[in-house]
Amino acid sequence: MPKETLTDCDNKDVSASDASLDALRHLILQPEQDKIAQLQQRLDDTASLAQEISHILPNAIEQSRQQGEQLSDALMPTVEDAVKASVTKDISTFADALYPVMGPAIRRSIAEAFKEMLQSLNVTMENSFSRQGLQWRLESMRTGKSFSEIVLLRSLEYRVEQVFLIHRETGALLQHIAIDMEADSIQDADMVSGMLTAITDFAQDSFDIESQSTLDSINIDDLTVLIESGPQAILAVAIRGTAPENIREILRHALELTHHNQGYELVHFEGDAAPFEESKPYLESCLKAQYKEKSADSEQEQGKEKKQLKYLGIILLLFSFLFAGWSYHSYQNRAAWHTYIQQLKKEPGIIVTDVQKIEGGFSIIGLHDPLALRPEALLPDAIDITQTNIQYQLEPYQSLLPNFILQRATQLLNKPKQINFSLNEQGQLIAQGIASLQWQKETQQSIRFVTGLTGYNDTQVTAVDLSTFNAPKTVTLSYDNKGTLSATGTAAKAWIDATMIQAQAHADIHHYDQSQLTSAEQIQLAQRIKYIEALFVLFKAGSATETSQMLNDFALNAIHELQSLAQVLDLKIIIHIVGHTDTSGNRRMNIKLRQQRANFIYQFLIDAGINAAILLPKGKLALLPMTDSNKKYHRSVTFQIKQPAL
Amino acid sequence: MPIIQKKICLLGAFAVGKTSLVQQYVNSIFSEKYLTTLGVKIDKKSLQIDDTEVKLMIWDLAGEDEFMKIRMSYLKGSSGFLYVVDGTRSETLDTVLMLHEKIEHEIGSLPFILLLNKSDLESDWQIDMSLINELTEKGWQIYKTSAKQGDYVDEAFIQLSHKML
Numbered sequence: 001m002p003k004e005t006l007t008d009c010d011n012k013d014v015s016a017s018d019a020s021l022d023a024l025r026h027l028i029l030q031p032e033q034d035k036i037a038q039l040q041q042r043l044d045d046t047a048s049l050a051q052e053i054s055h056i057l058p059n060a061i062e063q064s065r066q067q068g069e070q071l072s073d074a075l076m077p078t079v080e081d082a083v084k085a086s087v088t089k090d091i092s093t094f095a096d097a098l099y100p101v102m103g104p105a106i107r108r109s110i111a112e113a114f115k116e117m118l119q120s121l122n123v124t125m126e127n128s129f130s131r132q133g134l135q136w137r138l139e140s141m142r143t144g145k146s147f148s149e150i151v152l153l154r155s156l157e158y159r160v161e162q163v164f165l166i167h168r169e170t171g172a173l174l175q176h177i178a179i180d181m182e183a184d185s186i187q188d189a190d191m192v193s194g195m196l197t198a199i200t201d202f203a204q205d206s207f208d209i210e211s212q213s214t215l216d217s218i219n220i221d222d223l224t225v226l227i228e229s230g231p232q233a234i235l236a237v238a239i240r241g242t243a244p245e246n247i248r249e250i251l252r253h254a255l256e257l258t259h260h261n262q263g264y265e266l267v268h269f270e271g272d273a274a275p276f277e278e279s280k281p282y283l284e285s286c287l288k289a290q291y292k293e294k295s296a297d298s299e300q301e302q303g304k305e306k307k308q309l310k311y312l313g314i315i316l317l318l319f320s321f322l323f324a325g326w327s328y329h330s331y332q333n334r335a336a337w338h339t340y341i342q343q344l345k346k347e348p349g350i351i352v353t354d355v356q357k358i359e360g361g362f363s364i365i366g367l368h369d370p371l372a373l374r375p376e377a378l379l380p381d382a383i384d385i386t387q388t389n390i391q392y393q394l395e396p397y398q399s400l401l402p403n404f405i406l407q408r409a410t411q412l413l414n415k416p417k418q419i420n421f422s423l424n425e426q427g428q429l430i431a432q433g434i435a436s437l438q439w440q441k442e443t444q445q446s447i448r449f450v451t452g453l454t455g456y457n458d459t460q461v462t463a464v465d466l467s468t469f470n471a472p473k474t475v476t477l478s479y480d481n482k483g484t485l486s487a488t489g490t491a492a493k494a495w496i497d498a499t500m501i502q503a504q505a506h507a508d509i510h511h512y513d514q515s516q517l518t519s520a521e522q523i524q525l526a527q528r529i530k531y532i533e534a535l536f537v538l539f540k541a542g543s544a545t546e547t548s549q550m551l552n553d554f555a556l557n558a559i560h561e562l563q564s565l566a567q568v569l570d571l572k573i574i575i576h577i578v579g580h581t582d583t584s585g586n587r588r589m590n591i592k593l594r595q596q597r598a599n600f601i602y603q604f605l606i607d608a609g610i611n612a613a614i615l616l617p618k619g620k621l622a623l624l625p626m627t628d629s630n631k632k633y634h635r636s637v638t639f640q641i642k643q644p645a646l
Numbered sequence: 647m648p649i650i651q652k653k654i655c656l657l658g659a660f661a662v663g664k665t666s667l668v669q670q671y672v673n674s675i676f677s678e679k680y681l682t683t684l685g686v687k688i689d690k691k692s693l694q695i696d697d698t699e700v701k702l703m704i705w706d707l708a709g710e711d712e713f714m715k716i717r718m719s720y721l722k723g724s725s726g727f728l729y730v731v732d733g734t735r736s737e738t739l740d741t742v743l744m745l746h747e748k749i750e751h752e753i754g755s756l757p758f759i760l761l762l763n764k765s766d767l768e769s770d771w772q773i774d775m776s777l778i779n780e781l782t783e784k785g786w787q788i789y790k791t792s793a794k795q796g797d798y799v800d801e802a803f804i805q806l807s808h809k810m811l
Contacts (some may be wrong), residue, residue, distance in 0.1 A: 169725030171688075172651040172703065188673065190651070194703050195680075202684050271650040271701075271725065438675035608803040 171197030361389030483510030546597030594619025658730035660709030
């Protein structure tokens with residue numbers, strides 16, 4: 001009962017009632033009045049009231065939390081505003097407060113992300129080579145989806161892929177989130193939203209459902225669209241896999257929060273969806289996913305499969321080794337073939353026009369000069385000819401390469417060893433060296449049969465090798481390729497004789513002209529004769545044994561040489577030893593003296609080793625006209641050399 | 647730039663050319679079969695009106711005839727209507743007038759524009775032009791459009807957007 005009402009009434013009654021009634025009332029009502037006064041005082045005293053509330057507030061909050069999240073939702077805007085105000089005022093306060101939790105929070109977030117990634121990776125790895133994995137690979141190929149996508153889908157219990165917040169009346173899309181907004185499967189969310197609305201309207205109309213009720217879910221294959229309706233908005237989520245029952249709770253809660261916090265915006269929606277950005281965190285809480293747990297049976301099964309896979313792996317490994325070996329061998333063989341063909345193509349005198357694969361090997365088609373290497377000779381060891389069928393279809397041809405022209409000329413012309421062939425720039429064959437006149441003649445006839453030549457030059461070819469005559473430097477030999485050998489100059493008789501014999505024996509020397517050739521011994525002989533015939537042995541007057549000028553060693557040596565030269569030249573010479581006297585005295589005595597003097601020198605020369613057969617001593621009158629100055633020469637011996645054969 | 651979504655409905659009798667009229671002006675991901683199954687197909691067209699991007703969600707409703715009635719539930723939440731009449735078929739104007747009356751009654755007065763389609767065949771038109779003039783005098787905005795030639799289709803969308811904002 002209000003106090004004012006009681007007091008007014010009491011005042012009216014005071015004037016009309018007696019004191020006893022007042023006392024009675026006081027007696028009856030005084031305790032309540034005191035309590036009311038105390039309560040009023042407690043209410044008016046804010047400090048005291050705050051203290052009392054502080055005692056019951058924690059308990060009240062706890063009870064409210066247990067009943068639901070209304071208190072949290074109610075407090076959220078205030079708390080958010082307080083936080084914003086605090087951050088705006090001084091960011092350091094908040095930063096200091098958050099500092100101890102930031103590090104662990106970041107680490108935890110990273111750890112969670114790693115855990116999720118590893119879980120997905122593990123599933124992928126485990127399923128990559130299992131039977132199931134192979135099935136999924138086939139499915140991946142069949143559907144065109146990536147293998148990782150198939151693994152993810154098949155190893156998922158469920159996954160909320162898209163969330164649509166739709167304005168119920170207009171069907172307008174208020175907010176849309178997806179796990180991957182760039183995914184191909186994401187269609188235009190505005191139109192999907194409109195169509196979902198149309199479908200729910202259609203269902204409502206068609207089956208005469210109450211206006212507040214709506215389509216609950218749509219199932220297509222392994223995709224489910226769960227629809228949660230609120231008074232102003234619809235929450236639709238696309239879920240891959242089998243969603244648990246509690247997912248609806250999550251959706252409902254998110255929708256309730258949206259209605260609670262953005263009820264005004266929903267009611268007064270005029271097409272602007274921007275304010276509903278705030279509802280994004282609620283919608284993101286709906287993006288749940290759960291992986292399938294492995295059962296004990298499946299683990300056992302997997303263990304068995306792993307064992308089988310181990311053997312399969314070993315077999316595959318062996319096959320891989322064999323395949324690798326075969327591949328390597330095949331590669332080597334191919335490489336060797338390639339090298340061989342390249343080498344054949346480079347080889348002079350071989351032209352490869354085609355290489356065809358035949359059963360068990362290859363057929364090489366082209367041209368081959370008989371003078372070139374046989375292609376078989378170039379086969380590398382790496383090609384096993386016992387295992388490879390090689391067929392050569394090489395037609396003969398004549399290469400015009402210089403080496404081949406020279407080889408061909410050598411063979412065809414039967415080139416003598418002492419002949420050298422070369423080609424000049426005009427393509428003429430140049431022959432140099434010694435060859436018989438017969439060969440030269442035949443070559444001039446057959447040169448035209450050598451393919452690739454433009455001409456023939458044999459001016460440097462001779463039939464006679466003049467060096468074989470060993471002519472001394474004083475002799476010049478020449479041969480005119482018509483069969484005449486000419487020699488000019490001076491040479492020893494022995495060489496002259498030998499050359500004569502050699503020239504006569506040579507088939508291509510038809511005439512030997514040595515008219516201009518002089519024997520060196522004949523010249524020496526003439527010189528000795530001249531010297532000896534100028535010698536005088538002078539005797540004392542009247543004596544045939546006492547000389548005033550005897551033959552010295554030089555003169556004696558000259559006589560020896562004369563004797564030798566005569567022998568070499570096969571000449572018969574006689575050295576006439578002529579004794580002289582002057583005219584004084586007895587003529588008979590003088591004749592005798594002349595003979596005695598000649599005999600004396602004759603004996604002297606014999607003693608000196610001269611052959612007596614070539615000496616002829618005889619007396620003779622003085623040869624010179626008698627004068628006083630040469631008188632002593634009248635008592636002398638002189639020499640005259642006769643060549644009976646000349 | 648702010649984005650405003652508006653739901654508009656394309657209404658008219660059967661085979662007046664509603665779908666053809668918008669086909670080349672809109673983004674579409676749904677096939678025509680939705681029209682015969684659900685009775686509606688939703689397309690989208692974005693326009694810039696002043697400093698606002700208007701995202702038109704066009705609900706193309708299956709034509710009304712004696713066998714099929716328009717589902718009124720599809721009309722709720724609409725911000726405007728495009729009525730389509732086939733100029734060569736006078737009865738299609740009657741259908742639109744009836745629809746308009748029904749909508750005014752059940753949903754209320756909302757911006758709309760009347761499109762007299764098949765203007766490329768104007769010489770064959772059978773609609774009562776005096777009636778059209780009457781409607782004009784009553785304040786109806788009317789465009790002669792051609793789905794075939796694309797005449798005045800964009801203009802109609804822009805005009806309706808202006809009226810809705």
